[in-house]
Amino acid sequence: MEYVKVVEGRAHLLIPNPDLFRRSDGVYEPSWAPVFYNPRASLNRDLSVVTFAKLGEFYGISSFNAADVLAGVGVRGIRYILEVPNINNMILNDINQNAVTLIKENLAMNGINDKASVYRSDANALLYRLKEGRVKLNYVDVDPYGTPVPFIPSSLSSITRGGFLGVTATDIAPLSGVKQFAGSRRYDVMLTRTDFKYEVGLRVLLGYIARRAAELDKYLEPILGVFHDHYFRLFVRIDRSASKSHKMISENLGYILYCKNCLQRTHINDLNSANFNCLRCGGKLELLGPLWVGVINNKEFLNQLIDLVKGRYNYLGNHARLLKLLSTIRDEVEVPYYYDLTSIASSLKVNIPKIDETIECLENMGFKASRTHLTPTGIKTTAGVEAVVECIAK
Numbered sequence: 063m064e065y066v067k068v069v070e071g072r073a074h075l076l077i078p079n080p081d082l083f084r085r086s087d088g089v090y091e092p093s094w095a096p097v098f099y100n101p102r103a104s105l106n107r108d109l110s111v112v113t114f115a116k117l118g119e120f121y122g123i124s125s126f127n128a129a130d131v132l133a134g135v136g137v138r139g140i141r142y143i144l145e146v147p148n149i150n151n152m153i154l155n156d157i158n159q160n161a162v163t164l165i166k167e168n169l170a171m172n173g174i175n176d177k178a179s180v181y182r183s184d185a186n187a188l189l190y191r192l193k194e195g196r197v198k199l200n201y202v203d204v205d206p207y208g209t210p211v212p213f214i215p216s217s218l219s220s221i222t223r224g225g226f227l228g229v230t231a232t233d234i235a236p237l238s239g240v241k242q243f244a245g246s247r248r249y250d251v252m253l254t255r256t257d258f259k260y261e262v263g264l265r266v267l268l269g270y271i272a273r274r275a276a277e278l279d280k281y282l283e284p285i286l287g288v289f290h291d292h293y294f295r296l297f298v299r300i301d302r303s304a305s306k307s308h309k310m311i312s313e314n315l316g317y318i319l320y321c322k323n324c325l326q327r328t329h330i331n332d333l334n335s336a337n338f339n340c341l342r343c344g345g346k347l348e349l350l351g352p353l354w355v356g357v358i359n360n361k362e363f364l365n366q367l368i369d370l371v372k373g374r375y376n377y378l379g380n381h382a383r384l385l386k387l388l389s390t391i392r393d394e395v396e397v398p399y400y401y402d403l404t405s406i407a408s409s410l411k412v413n414i415p416k417i418d419e420t421i422e423c424l425e426n427m428g429f430k431a432s433r434t435h436l437t438p439t440g441i442k443t444t445a446g447v448e449a450v451v452e453c454i455a456k
């Protein structure tokens with residue numbers, strides 16, 4: 063196999079030569095290579111490094127036993143060892159023997175073999191084996207091809223009390239309701255297409271993980287939820303308590319009712335309170351859920367995270383983009399949907415308005431309003447669709 067050397071963050075890595083796995087249009091296809099490494103996901107890894115680092119400081123955890131169970135060339139786990147303080151031991155695992163060989167070479171190249179344990183195993187088998195061996199994992203990273211669904215129950219089972227799960231999903235179309243049948247089947251939800259599809263995707267994924275946790279008498283506290291480029295990324299804290307699990311479900315799981323005719327939307331916690339008639343246009347409302355309708359982002363964590371990134375992590379390749387992303391998330395109004403100005407303007411047959419002017423208009427009417435990191439044309443607001451339409455029509 064032919065390798066080339068790259069540097070990402072503080073890590074030096076051998077990766078399969080990307081020039082050998084390019085499509086006819088010249089675009090590199092990481093999944094064609096014998097071991098997976100996607101340079102496009104470097105912001106995901108930068109984000110994960112800084113978030114992991116902040117978790118220890120924010121929650122007062124001085125030592126991490128962590129696992130990167132779908133490790134590819136090992137970039138994520140290696141970066142955690144090099145860039146996150148307080149890693150006691152990092153498990154790097156992949157089912158692919160070529161990956162495992164490369165992970166070992168990459169660990170040696172960075173001089174950190176003493177901090178790592180390498181396995182070649184199915185991730186689920188490994189996680190249950192570690193649980194059986196009473197290994198106390200307080201951070202598990204799941205970064206799969208497509209959906210993380212097959213790895214959620216084993217991850218939730220093996221994370222120790224008060225530990226963390228970092229999870230990526232790249233099956234954007236099913237999660238966000240664009241491929242609604244695949245999404246409904248995979249995540250056990252009712253889905254439909256909306257004009258706030260990325261919000262739907264993030265909340266379906268979080269709601270799914272919460273329901274799997276509840277089955278185990280566990281509960282989660284969301285810390286950070288991100289959509290970027292071609293993936294969703296979530297960080298949650300896991301603990302055990304049947305009563306808190308019940309509280310999590312009753313307070314944060316719910317449904318969104320959506321009118322495709324006039325774009326009205328609302329959310330409810332209890333299906334018994336659903337009224338399927340659109341009060342605005344008389345049309346029939348569509349039901350999405352169950353999904354997470356509660357707060358996703360811990361704003362105090364985000365404030366501290368932003369300070370940390372500004373200070374200690376200014377060497378990151380995506381430093382400016384990461385700060386912009388985190389600041390936008392911090393400033394988002396907490397409602398479980400956004401309004402897409404393009405969709406509303408097109409339904410009104412008017413030009414797309416300036417986003418800042420629309421936000422100002424809503425604020426002048428007494429509502430909270432902000433941009434969203436989920437799409438550049440989205441607005442999150444406490445206002446209903448009538449006020450948004452009024453501002454756009456102006």
Ligand SMILES: C[S@@+](CC[C@H](N)C(=O)[O-])C[C@H]1O[C@@H](n2cnc3c(N)ncnc32)[C@H](O)[C@@H]1O
Nearest residue numbers: 098132133134138156157158184185205206207
């Ligand atoms: C998207 S890649 C991981 C990328 C890596 N985390 C990164 O940040 O570059 C998914 C990896 O999971 C591995 N994999 C797929 N199914 C697996 C399974 N059941 N158990 C363990 N590894 C698996 C693949 O070989 C591949 O290396």
Ligand SMILES: [Zn+2]
Nearest residue numbers: 321324340343
């Ligand atoms: Zn309606």
